[in-house]
Amino acid sequence: MFISPHHPQKIPEDLKAYAREMRKKMPDAEELLWYLIRNRKVAGAKFRRQHPVGRYILDFYCVEKKLAVELDGGQHSEQQTYDQTRDAYLSQQGIHVLRFWNNQMLLETEVVLEAIYLNLSDNNPSLASDEFQMLGRGEGG
Structure with a gap:
C-alpha cells in the first residue's frame, strides 16, 4: 500500500506531538544543517524538518525531490536493523x-x-547511498 508522504490521510496525534517536540530540541548537528538548508539555500530546494511519513519522522525532507536527509548520533550504530527497515x-x-x-x-x-x-541537482543522477555518507569518521563508524 502506498502512503503519500506529501498529504497523509491523517497523522496520528502522538506522532504529530513527537515531531513538534523534536523540532524544539534539535541536536547541534541538526541545528547547523537546518540553518544551512532552510529557505531554499541549497539548490533552491525547500526542506521540511521533522516531517512525518507513515509511522516515521524524517529529520529533513524535500518534497519536490523526494529526498530525506538523516543525521544520526551514536545510538544508530546499535539500531542498524531498524534503520534498514525504515529506509x-x-x-x-x-x-x-x-x-x-x-x-x-x-x-x-x-x-x-x-x-x-x-x-x-537535476544534472546529476541520485548518488548511491554509500558514496558520500557515513564515511566512517563520525560516531559509531
Whole structure:
C-alpha cells in the first residue's frame, strides 16, 4: 500500500506531538544543517524538518525531490536493523535517504552539503547511498 508522504490521510496525534517536540530540541548537528538548508539555500530546494511519513519522522525532507536527509548520533550504530527497515519503507515510497553522522555534519560540513547538493541537482543522477555518507569518521563508524 502506498502512503503519500506529501498529504497523509491523517497523522496520528502522538506522532504529530513527537515531531513538534523534536523540532524544539534539535541536536547541534541538526541545528547547523537546518540553518544551512532552510529557505531554499541549497539548490533552491525547500526542506521540511521533522516531517512525518507513515509511522516515521524524517529529520529533513524535500518534497519536490523526494529526498530525506538523516543525521544520526551514536545510538544508530546499535539500531542498524531498524534503520534498514525504515529506509526500505521510505524507498518503497520513492524517497531517497541520505544518512550522515552528527560528527560528520559538524566536522565535515562542506562534504555533507556537497552530497545534498549533488542529490538535489537535476544534472546529476541520485548518488548511491554509500558514496558520500557515513564515511566512517563520525560516531559509531
